[in-house]
Amino acid sequence: MKTLKDIKPSETATVVKIYGEGRLRRRIMEMGITKGCEIEVVKVAPLGDPIELTLRGYDLTIRKADAEQIEVE
Amino acid sequence: MVIRIALAGNPNSGKTTIFNKLTGSSQRVGNWPGVTVERKEGKLRGKDNAKIVDLPGIYSLSPYSPEEIISRDFLLNDQPDAVINIVDATNLERNLYLTTQILEIGIPTVIALNMMDVVKKENIQIDTEKLSEALGCKVIEITALKGEGVSELIDAVMSVVGTDADSKLRYSSKLEGYVSKMEEAMRGSVSAEAERWYALKLLERDERIGKALSADLLAKAESIVASMEDDLDNDADGIIAEERYAVIGKIVADSVDKGDRKKIETTSDRIDRIVTSRWLGLPIFAAVMFGIYFIAIETIGVWGTDWLNDYIGETVMPAAADWLGEAGVADWLSGLIVDGIIGGVGAVVGFLPQMLVLFLLLVILEECGYMARVAFVMDRVFRRFGLSGKSFIPVLVGMGCGVPGVMSSRSIEGETERKITAMTVTFIPCSAKLPIIALIAGALFGQSALVAVSMYFIGIACVLMSGIILKKWKSFVGTPSPFIMELPAYHMPVVFNVVKSTLDRGWAFVKKAGTFILLACALVWFLSTFDWGFNMVDAGESMLADIGNSIKWIFVPLGFGDDWEFTVATITGLLAKENVVGTFGVLFGAEEISEAGEEIWNVIGRMLTPIAGYAFLMFNMMCAPCFAAIGAIKRELGSWKDTGKAVLYQCSLSYVLALIFYQFAHVIKGYGVEPWIVLAIAAGAALVYLLTAKDPFKIFGRIRSNA
Numbered sequence: 001m002k003t004l005k006d007i008k009p010s011e012t013a014t015v016v017k018i019y020g021e022g023r024l025r026r027r028i029m030e031m032g033i034t035k036g037c038e039i040e041v042v043k044v045a046p047l048g049d050p051i052e053l054t055l056r057g058y059d060l061t062i063r064k065a066d067a068e069q070i071e072v073e
Numbered sequence: 074m075v076i077r078i079a080l081a082g083n084p085n086s087g088k089t090t091i092f093n094k095l096t097g098s099s100q101r102v103g104n105w106p107g108v109t110v111e112r113k114e115g116k117l118r119g120k121d122n123a124k125i126v127d128l129p130g131i132y133s134l135s136p137y138s139p140e141e142i143i144s145r146d147f148l149l150n151d152q153p154d155a156v157i158n159i160v161d162a163t164n165l166e167r168n169l170y171l172t173t174q175i176l177e178i179g180i181p182t183v184i185a186l187n188m189m190d191v192v193k194k195e196n197i198q199i200d201t202e203k204l205s206e207a208l209g210c211k212v213i214e215i216t217a218l219k220g221e222g223v224s225e226l227i228d229a230v231m232s233v234v235g236t237d238a239d240s241k242l243r244y245s246s247k248l249e250g251y252v253s254k255m256e257e258a259m260r261g262s263v264s265a266e267a268e269r270w271y272a273l274k275l276l277e278r279d280e281r282i283g284k285a286l287s288a289d290l291l292a293k294a295e296s297i298v299a300s301m302e303d304d305l306d307n308d309a310d311g312i313i314a315e316e317r318y319a320v321i322g323k324i325v326a327d328s329v330d331k332g333d334r335k336k337i338e339t340t341s342d343r344i345d346r347i348v349t350s351r352w353l354g355l356p357i358f359a360a361v362m363f364g365i366y367f368i369a370i371e372t373i374g375v376w377g378t379d380w381l382n383d384y385i386g387e388t389v390m391p392a393a394a395d396w397l398g399e400a401g402v403a404d405w406l407s408g409l410i411v412d413g414i415i416g417g418v419g420a421v422v423g424f425l426p427q428m429l430v431l432f433l434l435l436v437i438l439e440e441c442g443y444m445a446r447v448a449f450v451m452d453r454v455f456r457r458f459g460l461s462g463k464s465f466i467p468v469l470v471g472m473g474c475g476v477p478g479v480m481s482s483r484s485i486e487g488e489t490e491r492k493i494t495a496m497t498v499t500f501i502p503c504s505a506k507l508p509i510i511a512l513i514a515g516a517l518f519g520q521s522a523l524v525a526v527s528m529y530f531i532g533i534a535c536v537l538m539s540g541i542i543l544k545k546w547k548s549f550v551g552t553p554s555p556f557i558m559e560l561p562a563y564h565m566p567v568v569f570n571v572v573k574s575t576l577d578r579g580w581a582f583v584k585k586a587g588t589f590i591l592l593a594c595a596l597v598w599f600l601s602t603f604d605w606g607f608n609m610v611d612a613g614e615s616m617l618a619d620i621g622n623s624i625k626w627i628f629v630p631l632g633f634g635d636d637w638e639f640t641v642a643t644i645t646g647l648l649a650k651e652n653v654v655g656t657f658g659v660l661f662g663a664e665e666i667s668e669a670g671e672e673i674w675n676v677i678g679r680m681l682t683p684i685a686g687y688a689f690l691m692f693n694m695m696c697a698p699c700f701a702a703i704g705a706i707k708r709e710l711g712s713w714k715d716t717g718k719a720v721l722y723q724c725s726l727s728y729v730l731a732l733i734f735y736q737f738a739h740v741i742k743g744y745g746v747e748p749w750i751v752l753a754i755a756a757g758a759a760l761v762y763l764l765t766a767k768d769p770f771k772i773f774g775r776i777r778s779n780a
């Protein structure tokens with residue numbers, strides 16, 4: 001399974017499914033990461049984690065461990 | 074009757090800016106009951122009968138963070154007459170997610186479409202008419218920054234008060250089928266306006282919504298949710314979130330024209346590409362932090378504070394004493410006024426200059442958008458210690474003074490991280506603790522600089538260890554929220570907002586912490602000035618000396634419990650840490666005492682072994698901070714009970730560390746084995762257990778559930 005964590009900076013992917021549960025999962029979706037949404041991975045933080053995303057016209061940061069819960073294609 | 078209007082919107086949508094424009098200068102700032110989330114309220118400009126309540130910035134009306142709970146409870150239970158929903162027009166899709174939920178609550182709503190200046194500059198066309206029609210509420214274009222559209226907004230919101238406010242937003246017909254079923258199931262149990270809200274929240278399996286409903290109804294609801302999940306082949310919360318975004322997507326596609334579709338790189342994008350880049354991110358971060366340290370702690374800030382403290386101590390207090398003496402006021406009363414009250418007030422306002430400088434710099438960082446990047450850059454280092462990347466700033470500021478250090482933890486979003494930061498910042502030696510270090514280093518260690526350096530290391534180690542320990546104490550600090558954070562676009566800070574926020578924070582400190590500091594200082598002053606017969610005496614014969622004598626045994630295992638002076642000095646350190654040296658000066662009969670206490674190095678050198686002196690230093694660095702800092706911690710933790718826990722934790726940790734150090738050093742130095750070593754070993758084991766066990770605090774949970 002390919003997840004958002006595997007996407008390289010300045011590449012774009014489309015969300016397939018959100019795993020995880022409860023608060024984290026809800027939060028991910030509330031911020032606009034839902035099925036079919038296009039996400040660009042902009043960059044990785046200087047220390048290697050978290051990563052910066054652009055989606056729905058704004059920038060978001062998320063930890064790699066959480067990005068792993070997001071299946072993309 | 075007063076009309077109440079709630080202001081709701083995403084963080085960074087311009088809420089503060091618009092709130093200032095709507096209310097002018099009539100504002101009341103406080104906290105929401107029971108939590109440390111700021112509550113602001115003000116009169117609507119030009120309308121005597123309308124009041125604006127600023128809700129916290131949120132992305133959704135979920136039941137998770139205190140901010141979200143406050144907002145929905147207010148909208149649902151306090152029934153404001155209207156809602157102004159601020160929407161950042163440059164970021165429509167995500168902002169409208171909250172809007173869909175607000176509309177469902179059934180309160181008349183006006184949308185303030187903010188940042189229109191940016192929209193126009195970027196050549197984006199927004200058809201406000203269409204947007205308004207699709208959402209079923211008024212939409213007013215504004216540029217909060219310049220005050221454009223504000224009077225139209227006020228007119229619009231006044232005109233919707235009292236009107237019917239059913240949400241016109243409709244989702245897919247499948248979902249709407251379940252919404253109708255749900256509404257039918259609960260008809261009569263909730264008010265007609267809020268029916269749609271309850272239905273959707275139940276369909277989403279919201280944890281909090283059930284509180285107001287009967288078990289019977291909840292069981293029925295659950296079966297509807299289950300059949301919906303089956304039918305649509307997705308989890309309930311996923312279904313609702315996707316449907317919301319789908320509707321929003323359609324609305325935005327219909328009413329917004331982004332011009333040529335290619336993504337344009339904005340100025341903000343260009344800034345961000347450099348500021349948080351792989352190679353320059355850390356150097357820029359270091360430079361910004363050094364800038365803060367230099368301006369607030371090395372130069373301007375500390376000059377201001379030193380000047381004001383000197384002025385109070387050397388000019389105001391002697392002048393007042395002279396004046397009272399000439400007026401024939403009794404000695405004890407003059408002492409109370411000058412040393413107790415003026416000295417106490419001085420302890421509060423003396424902090425102000427440095428604090429204001431620090432707040433000014435931090436507010437600028439927040440307003441321009443860099444603060445979020447601090448979290449982005451430092452998250453990796455701090456998160457394993459239960460802290461936020463933003464915790465770096467309080468720790469840095471804490472090197473100057475713990476009070477603004479604690480207060481600057483406010484900018485941390487996560488409540489857990491915020492609380493842990495607020496109660497650990499004061500482990501870092503602040504500038505007022507440096508004289509104590511100089512005293513011990515001078516008296517016992519030949520002025521070795523290593524003493525000071527080691528104290529900073531121990532302080533930082535304490536912050537990190539405490540992070541690991543405290544984050545497991547869930548009944549106290551809560552469960553951390555997921556780190557999924559917006560990186561807002563960079564903005565030029567607005568002078569008015571910056572100045573206002575800075576002064577607000579300074580004032581909050583004076584007002585809230587002020588009374589407590591004043592009382593606490595007056596109490597210690599009283600104890601150290603009078604004996605039990607209420608005669609004015611030297612500190613050596615005072616009540617405090619007796620108290621010191623009767624509790625000094627506590628410090629025997631730490632090596633400095635034989636002489637009461639060390640206990641008394643520790644207590645007066647609560648007023649302000651630099652008092653420790655001054656107290657020794659008085660108790661050991663030095664005529665004058667310099668800052669580092671050279672005059673008494675000999676005495677202390679004779680009374681303490683170096684390891685006892687070091688243990689004394691460890692304890693004094695890390696135990697309860699001064700009253701001013703305790704007052705600041707109270708502000709961030711919200712209650713005296715939690716503040717008490719925090720102070721107890723700090724004292725315990727410092728005691729345990731000093732104990733372990735002293736007892737083992739005693740053996741290593743060849744002074745022999747003291748029986749207390751058993752205590753030291755047990756304490757060490759407990760510490761290791763707290764650091765390594767998965768859930769060491771579950772015992773508290775058990776006690777609570779038994780009670």
Ligand SMILES: Nc1nc2c(ncn2[C@@H]2O[C@H](COP(=O)(O)OP(=O)(O)O)[C@@H](O)[C@H]2O)c(=O)[nH]1
Pocket residue numbers: 082083084085086087088089090091130187188189190191215216217218219440441564565566567
């Ligand atoms: N260009 C522009 N910037 C704005 C406008 N309104 C607010 N801002 C800026 O957006 C940033 C966030 O605003 P603020 O009021 O602090 O948002 P809050 O987080 O919702 O309280 C600040 O830097 C403001 O100066 C506007 O209408 N146009």
Ligand SMILES: [Mg+2]
Pocket residue numbers: 085088089090
């Ligand atoms: Mg704000």
